[in-house]
Amino acid sequence: xxxxxxxxxxxxxxxxxxxxxxxxxxxxxxxxxxxxxxxxxxxxxxxxxxxxxxxxxxxxxxxxxxxxxxxxxxxxxxxxxxxxxxxxxxxxxxxxxxxxxxxxxxxxxxxxxxxxxxxxxxxxxxxxxxxxxxxxxxxxxxxxxxxxxxxxxxxxxxxxxxxxxxxxxxxxxxxxxxxxxxxxxxxxxxxxxxxxxxxxxxxxxxxxxxxxxxxxxxxxxxxxxxxxxxxxxxxxxxxx
Numbered sequence: 001x002x003x004x005x006x007x008x009x010x011x012x013x014x015x016x017x018x019x020x021x022x023x024x025x026x027x028x029x030x031x032x033x034x035x036x037x038x039x040x041x042x043x044x045x046x047x048x049x050x051x052x053x054x055x056x057x058x059x060x061x062x063x064x065x066x067x068x069x070x071x072x073x074x075x076x077x078x079x080x081x082x083x084x085x086x087x088x089x090x091x092x093x094x095x096x097x098x099x100x101x102x103x104x105x106x107x108x109x110x111x112x113x114x115x116x117x118x119x120x121x122x123x124x125x126x127x128x129x130x131x132x133x134x135x136x137x138x139x140x141x142x143x144x145x146x147x148x149x150x151x152x153x154x155x156x157x158x159x160x161x162x163x164x165x166x167x168x169x170x171x172x173x174x175x176x177x178x179x180x181x182x183x184x185x186x187x188x189x190x191x192x193x194x195x196x197x198x199x200x201x202x203x204x205x206x207x208x209x210x211x212x213x214x215x216x217x218x219x220x221x222x223x224x225x226x227x228x229x230x231x232x233x234x235x236x237x238x239x240x
Contacts, residue, residue, distance in 0.1 A: 029207065032233065033225035037217040041072050042079035044223050044237060048168070049083060051225070052233075057088045059166035059231070061126055062137045063154050065145030066170055067184065071102050072221075072239055073170045077139055078106055091137040093129050095122075103139060115140055115153045122153075123161045130163075142169035143185070143197045147232035151196060166231040169200070173208040173236040175216065180205055203234055216240075 032051050038044050049056065056062070064080070066073035081091060096103045098112040115122050115138065122138075129136045138145075144153040146169040157163055174180045180187070187202035207226060216222055223237035 029203070029226040029228045029234070031224070032227050033223070035211045035214045035222065035224045037220040037222055039220060041075035041221065041237075042083075044221065044235070045076050045080035045083060048076075048080065048225065048235070049089070053089070055166065055231075060130060060135045061163055061165040062091065062135075063145040063165045063167040064137055064139045065142030065168060066100065066139060067172065068099075068141055069101050070170075070172070071106075073142075073237065074100070074102055074106050074139070076170060076235075076237065077137075081137060089135075091135045093134050093136040094139070095125075095136065096139040097141065097144070100139065100141065107139065110139070115144060119153055119156045119160065123157060123163065126157075126163055127161070138165075142171050143200065145169045146200050146234070147229045148199050148203065149197055164231065166233075167229075168233045168235055170235040170237050171200070171204055172238050173204050175208070175238070176212060177209075180208075200234075203228060204236060207234070207236060 033047050036047070038047070064077045066077065081094065094107060094110040095113050095115070096107050096110040098104060098114060103110075104112065113122060126136060140153065143149060145167045146152065147154055147158070147167050149155065154165055154167055157165060171185060172183070174183055183201060183204070185197055185201040185204065187205040188198040189202065192198070207224070211224065219240050221237065221239055223235065225233055225235045228234045
């Protein structure tokens with residue numbers, strides 16, 4: 001009987017190991033800004049700078065992700081760049097994805113470059129900026145900035161060069177189970193994840209479920225931020 005129990009225990013252990021290997025062991029996210037209310041996008045950027053001042057100082061290459069079409073996401077990073085004029089955290093070079101709605105108008109002096117279409121050219125430019133001591137910020141879709149997605153531009157940058165970007169990815173989040181189905185990036189995995197971005201939706205959904213009972217404040221934005229990788233941050237941000 002003890003022998004049988006031993007075999008069963010070994011089978012359970014092996015199955016558990018196989019499950020972990022198959023689905024991958026993802027690092028646990030670390031709350032950096034807990035669920036809070038903000039009077040506007042600029043206040044969200046204030047909170048990010050205040051919370052991660054030292055980390056930002058040590059990030060000469062910064063990927064700033066937004067959800068295409070959400071002007072308020074761009075407003076967060078516009079305020080961020082305007083408020084980070086302190087020499088140690090100032091970014092002298094700015095690149096924006098030309099396909100992002102409102103981006104060219106909000107950042108008229110920025111260099112326009114399709115990072116996804118020309119990663120090699122971007123890497124060359126980023127290395128030259130580093131050699132010249134220039135700090136560079138890059139505004140792209142959040143699915144390009146997140147370091148939790150395989151094969152996206154930031155993943156290629158990390159694998160094809162010695163550059164070590166720091167990433168922020170903004171997206172909205174559901175406030176109830178009923179809203180989960182309406183999210184633009186859904187939590188789907190495996191063969192159902194045809195676009196390869198489901199992991200990002202799962203991160204947002206998992207975190208959002210922890211704050212469903214939190215009360216929204218009329219007229220105020222709401223948001224939070226988690227560290228989801230060594231140099232990777234997920235910002236959940238909703239309009240009033």
